[in-house]
Amino acid sequence: MAMIEPFDDEDPLAFVERADTLKVSEEIVTDALKQHFGINEDVEIKKLKLQSKVFWEAFYFDHIRDLFTRDGSRYAAVKFIQRKNDxxxxxxxxxxxxxxRLVDSVGEWRW
Structure with a gap:
C-alpha cells in the first residue's frame, strides 16, 4: 500500500489530486487530510475529493470506455461529459x- 505525505506548500486539493494520480487508497488520503490539514468532517473530506479534476477524468474515462466497448457513439460520450461538466x-x-482528448483516448470510434 502506497504511503503519501503532503508537500510543505501543498494545499489540501492539490494533495488529493496528487494522491488520485498515484492511485493512493481512500483510507490513506483521508487519514492524511485529518492528520496534516485538520479536516476531520467526513462531509468536508468528501466535498474536497469531489473537487479533484483527476478523479473526474478517471470517472469520465471509465464511463466512456464502457460506452466504447458497448459500441456506443463518440457523440454520446462527448455529450455525457459536457452535460456533467456543466x-x-x-x-x-x-x-x-x-x-x-479524453473521448479519443479510448480508441477509434465506429459511430
Whole structure:
C-alpha cells in the first residue's frame, strides 16, 4: 500500500489530486487530510475529493470506455461529459479540448 505525505506548500486539493494520480487508497488520503490539514468532517473530506479534476477524468474515462466497448457513439460520450461538466465547479471543469482528448483516448470510434 502506497504511503503519501503532503508537500510543505501543498494545499489540501492539490494533495488529493496528487494522491488520485498515484492511485493512493481512500483510507490513506483521508487519514492524511485529518492528520496534516485538520479536516476531520467526513462531509468536508468528501466535498474536497469531489473537487479533484483527476478523479473526474478517471470517472469520465471509465464511463466512456464502457460506452466504447458497448459500441456506443463518440457523440454520446462527448455529450455525457459536457452535460456533467456543466455542473462542475470551475476547478474541476474540463475544457472542450480536454473532453475531445479524453473521448479519443479510448480508441477509434465506429459511430
Amino acid at each position: 455542473f462542475a465547479e470551475e476547478r474541476r471543469k474540463l475544457t472542450e479540448k480536454e473532453i475531445e
